[in-house]
Amino acid sequence: DIQMTQSPSSVSASVGDRVTITCRASQGISRWLAWYQQKPGKAPKLLIYAASDLQSGVPSRFSGSGSGTDFTLTISSLQPEDFATYYCQQGISFPITFGQGTRLEIK
């Protein structure tokens, strides 16, 4: 199985800050990576697919980059509605696996 490791596990930030979350795969996954946002009591929401493609309807302050084993999700200017948990997920091989999540909290 491909292991996905996110860092940090949690981060505190303020509205307007720039935040970067990283995700590392245990082996190369090309650009077969997706990012999700999950708010309490809600289903995850797809933000980014194919490492850097923005899902329709997702604000442009979200961006993704990387290929191979190292990936990043960046939020350029945090908004109040962005405080949530973020997950990465590899889709190159089965079993599909997720990172453990990064909790983004208000400072």
Added chain:
Amino acid sequence: QLQLQESGPGLVKPSETLSLTCTVSGGSISSSSYNWGWIRQSPGKGLEWIGNIFHSGSTSYNPSLKSRVTISVDTSKNRFSLKVSSVTAADTAVYYCVRHYGSGFDYWGQGVLVTVSS
């Protein structure tokens, strides 16, 4: 707008079989462009992929659950189903049905909490 809705018992006894159905509306489950699957999330934990059913009808399951899981599709009713046999408390989770497209899961049901308890 595509919508997915899970349904099924919220309480299952240990050793019994968990059965859930996902009804798809606003689009055809038979489209060759998409695959369908199930993901679960134990309370306070991360996301675990359970398995997929492909437009061909073939399936792929997480090895951690493989011997206990069956995913099937009913195209006439535009829905697909999940069965997990011999459940234990470790199977207590919110279960999501999803559409799989490319590298990610672009549509999710709202999720249903299934508790395993006697």
